[in-house]
Amino acid sequence: MTPQTAAAKTSAQPSNTQTTESNASPNEAWTREQVEQLFDLPLMDLLFKAQTVHRQHHDPNSVQLSSLLSIKTGACPEDCAYCPQSARYKTGLKTERLMPLDKIVEAAKVAKSNGAGRFCMGAAWRSPKDGDVEAVAEAVAAVKELGLETCATLGMLTPDQADKLQSSGLDYYNHNLDTSPEYYGEVITTRTYEDRLETLNNVRESGMKVCCGGIVGMGETQQDRVGLLTTLANLNPAPESVPINNLVKIPGTPLAELENIDSFDFIRTIAVARILMPTSYVRLSAGREEMNDEMQAMCFMAGANSLFYGEQLLTTGNATVNHDQHLFERLGINGQTKPANQNSSTTDGLAQQAQDQCGQGGCGCGPQ
Numbered sequence: 001m002t003p004q005t006a007a008a009k010t011s012a013q014p015s016n017t018q019t020t021e022s023n024a025s026p027n028e029a030w031t032r033e034q035v036e037q038l039f040d041l042p043l044m045d046l047l048f049k050a051q052t053v054h055r056q057h058h059d060p061n062s063v064q065l066s067s068l069l070s071i072k073t074g075a076c077p078e079d080c081a082y083c084p085q086s087a088r089y090k091t092g093l094k095t096e097r098l099m100p101l102d103k104i105v106e107a108a109k110v111a112k113s114n115g116a117g118r119f120c121m122g123a124a125w126r127s128p129k130d131g132d133v134e135a136v137a138e139a140v141a142a143v144k145e146l147g148l149e150t151c152a153t154l155g156m157l158t159p160d161q162a163d164k165l166q167s168s169g170l171d172y173y174n175h176n177l178d179t180s181p182e183y184y185g186e187v188i189t190t191r192t193y194e195d196r197l198e199t200l201n202n203v204r205e206s207g208m209k210v211c212c213g214g215i216v217g218m219g220e221t222q223q224d225r226v227g228l229l230t231t232l233a234n235l236n237p238a239p240e241s242v243p244i245n246n247l248v249k250i251p252g253t254p255l256a257e258l259e260n261i262d263s264f265d266f267i268r269t270i271a272v273a274r275i276l277m278p279t280s281y282v283r284l285s286a287g288r289e290e291m292n293d294e295m296q297a298m299c300f301m302a303g304a305n306s307l308f309y310g311e312q313l314l315t316t317g318n319a320t321v322n323h324d325q326h327l328f329e330r331l332g333i334n335g336q337t338k339p340a341n342q343n344s345s346t347t348d349g350l351a352q353q354a355q356d357q358c359g360q361g362g363c364g365c366g367p368q
């Protein structure tokens with residue numbers, strides 16, 4: 001199935017009508033050729049274009065902060081070749097049942113006190129049982145009470161399950177397409193691209209916002225990145241949140257020994273995502289621990305305006321809060337400490353605190 005037909009399954013209308021910097025005419029879906037032309041631009045031209053689009057729709061010095069918590073860890077029946085949580089690979093991961101409500105709320109309070117605006121709960125399920133959804137819905141309501149935006153990623157959902165989560169107060173549902181329709185079968189065989197599009201449709205129909213992106217650095221070609229981003233951009237509407245993950249290579253998984261993707265190819269992927277989905281949040285997601293500060297700054301330049309924030313992703317480490325706060329301070333970036341619909345506030349106080357600690361080696365990045 002081509003991205004165009006894949007997109008057509010979930011959307012009646014193309015989504016790029018809001019773009020002003022696009023090569024596509026209004027009311028036409030993005031074509032692969034147009035997206036390929038963006039990828040082929042000289043890097044400086046691409047960055048300039050992406051930053052121009054970014055400034056038309058967003059505060060260029062503001063970054064949304066989402067914290068993650070794995071609420072059910074490992075023992076997943078799926079075979080996603082990148083994933084430490086698949087029961088098929090020996091990754092040494094300690095499996096955990098669904099976390100009790102009080103522990104989830106405790107973690108959400110810590111995320112909030114660190115400055116996160118959104119709390120995302122992840123579970124290693126192929127698809128949750130109705131009882132699981134009930135339990136997560138309770139957690140969502142409790143986290144929402146704290147004044148945080150809520151997000152969950154639990155695997156495939158039925159329409160009723162999506163409705164249940166929506167009515168508990170879930171703002172976003174994360175379900176990634178991961179890669180192009182063509183490359184997908186090389187990475188996952190236990191569920192199809194169409195299954196994923198169906199869940200995305202159920203989420204959209206329920207009224208929740210869609211968080212959907214993918215992973216780069218899985219051995220895919222530029223054509224596959226074109227295919228992923230074209231499919232995402234042609235969902236209608238495009239996902240409100242687009243996580244772009246750089247593969248975290250986990251020993252024991254089939255993708256553990258791959259070469260790193262060229263840093264500039266990663267930055268290009270962020271820039272093209274920004275141009276194709278001008279109003280979406282584009283999240284610089286997994287893989288930041290391996291990126292230096294200059295690369296992250298180039299990703300912000302390319303239009304990334306959201307981060308996973310906190311010492312842990314789901315099962316692997318992330319950049320530390322102190323390091324991020326210090327980086328924001330050095331770049332003059334405001335971390336959005338509140339949901340988008342509340343008064344904006346910055347992390348200046350936290351940044352000062354982090355800089356103090358950072359100078360003492362507290363975050364591991366050392367004095368600047």
Ligand code: SAM
Pocket residue numbers: 082083084085122123124125126153154155156174175176178214215245246247248249250286314
């Ligand atoms: N089990 C659910 C599912 O697959 O939909 C939810 C959790 S799953 C871990 C969420 C997403 O994390 C995956 O779709 C993938 O995009 C991302 N992810 C998992 N392992 C990763 C890795 N090693 N590197 C980068 N991203 C990864």
Ligand code: DTB
Pocket residue numbers: 068084122153174176213214243244245248285286313314315316317
């Ligand atoms: C997403 O796109 N990336 C996050 C989140 N959605 C759930 C997960 C990244 C996981 C990285 C490997 C791990 O920590 O297990």
Ligand code: SF4
Pocket residue numbers: 076077078079080083084085086123124125126155
């Ligand atoms: Fe399971 Fe999700 Fe990991 Fe795939 S990505 S193995 S579905 S936890």
